[in-house]
Structures are given as C-alpha cells and as structure tokens.
Amino acid sequence: NAGVTQTPKFRVLKTGQSMTLLCAQDMNHEYMYWYRQDPGMGLRLIHYSVGEGTTAKGEVPDGYNVSRLKKQNFLLGLESAAPSQTSVYFCASLKRGGYNEQFFGPGTRLTVL
Amino acid sequence: KQEVTQIPAALSVPEGENLVLNCSFTDSAIYNLQWFRQDPGKGLTSLLLIQSSQREQTSGRLNASLDKSSGRSTLYIAASQPGDSATYLCAVSLYSGGGADGLTFGKGTHLIIQP
Numbered sequence: 001n002a003g004v005t006q007t008p009k010f011r012v013l014k015t016g017q018s019m020t021l022l023c024a025q026d027m028n029h030e031y032m033y034w035y036r037q038d039p040g041m042g043l044r045l046i047h048y049s050v051g052e053g054t055t056a057k058g059e060v061p062d063g064y065n066v067s068r069l070k071k072q073n074f075l076l077g078l079e080s081a082a083p084s085q086t087s088v089y090f091c092a093s094l095k096r097g098g099y100n101e102q103f104f105g106p107g108t109r110l111t112v113l
Numbered sequence: 114k115q116e117v118t119q120i121p122a123a124l125s126v127p128e129g130e131n132l133v134l135n136c137s138f139t140d141s142a143i144y145n146l147q148w149f150r151q152d153p154g155k156g157l158t159s160l161l162l163i164q165s166s167q168r169e170q171t172s173g174r175l176n177a178s179l180d181k182s183s184g185r186s187t188l189y190i191a192a193s194q195p196g197d198s199a200t201y202l203c204a205v206s207l208y209s210g211g212g213a214d215g216l217t218f219g220k221g222t223h224l225i226i227q228p
Contacts, residue, residue: 099164
C-alpha cells in the first residue's frame with residue numbers, strides 16, 4: 001500500500017494564479033484532512049471530509065476550496081493564490097471506528113510570489 | 114478553543130541521556146493524543162497514540178503518558194541517539210467530534226542529540 005500520497009511535491013505560483021493539490025489514499029479511509037504548516041504557527045486544519053461528497057471547514061478555511069468526489073481522493077483548490085498561502089500543505093486520512101489515528105502524506109511545498 | 118503547548122521549544126542533549134518532552138492542552142475533553150516525529154523537509158511520522166482512557170503507551174525506547182484531568186502528556190525517550198534528532202509534535206483530537214474532527218497541534222520541540 002502506498003498510504004497517503006500528495007501531488008505535486010513542490011510548486012511555485014504567481015499571485016492570482018490558481019492550482020489544485022491532490023491527495024490520494026489507498027487505505028479505504030472514510031475521513032480526510034488538509035492542514036497547512038507555517039513557521040512558528042504549527043499545523044492548522046484547513047478543511048476536512050467525513051465521506052464522499054461531504055466537506056467541512058477547519059480553523060483556517062478562507063481562500064481555499066475542497067472537493068471529495070471519490071472516497072480515495074481529496075482535492076484542495078486555490079482559486080486566486082496570495083503570498084500568505086505560501087506554506088507546506090499536508091493531507092491526512094483516518095479510518096473511523098478504530099483508534100482514530102491519522103496518517104499523513106509527505107507534504108506539498110507551495111510558494112506564491 | 115483547544116490550545117496545545119509544547120515545552121521546551123528546543124532541546125540539545127548529549128547522546129545516551131534520557132529525556133522528557135512536555136505537552137499541555139487546555140480542554141481536557143479529548144478523544145486521543147498523538148505524538149509525531151518530523152524530520153527536516155519531511156512529513157509526519159506517527160510515534161504513539163494514547164486513547165483518552167489510557168494512561169500510557171510504549172514503543173521501543175519511547176514512552177508516552179497521559180494525564181487527561183490535568184491536561185498534560187509527556188514523551189520519554191530513553192538512551193537517546195543522534196538518529197532521534199528531529200522535531201516532535203504533540204496533537205489532540207476532541208471528544209465532541211468523536212476524535213475525527215481534526216487534530217490540534219502544538220508548535221513542536223526541536224530536539225538535537227549531540228554525538
């Protein structure tokens with residue numbers, strides 16, 4: 001099993017450009033999450049999904065949209081990128097009903113100029 | 114709002130020492146607590162998970178304890194090695210969300226083990 005994978009690994013955008021980050025998991029997990037990690041701020045939850053077709057806001061959702069059309073994929077979109085969105089983005093997944101342990105992907109490093 | 118604090122922010126010790134990393138949280142109604150390791154430029158590796166009903170978990174040289182009523186957890190590393198050098202993150206999930214509404218993270222302890 002590949003676990004949680006993220007595409008791309010690195011990306012540089014100009015202010016105002018749009019992009020989509022892809023998260024995929026092959027563990028048949030119901031829940032998926034997007035976090036961002038910034039120096040001095042720790043990881044913060046952006047959005048999450050409790051199942052196919054459902055999403056919910058986390059602590060810092062502004063400027064991002066998400067979609068969960070398939071159980072194994074969770075997309076994070078930036079419609080008009082801003083320098084404040086320069087960060088490392090991590091995706092995670094969880095299988096409900098067990099220990100509720102979250103498993104993380106390797107991250108996407110995004111720079112917005 | 115749940116807040117998680119980790120002390121110290123940075124720690125440097127000689128190889129072979131036993132050490133303790135501290136984590137505190139403001140809302141004791143947690144579902145579970147996870148300790149992660151993060152190497153520079155890398156993702157998060159889960160080290161230990163403690164359910165709210167448990168007092169401690171052990172894995173090899175690592176032991177994590179939980180005192181939910183006082184809002185504290187410690188990560189004990191025995192016989193430290195240079196390969197233990199990394200940032201250690203503590204994170205909690207709330208009971209109200211069944212442990213699935215997302216994790217709240219501390220800012221981490223940056224650990225350096227001197228050879």
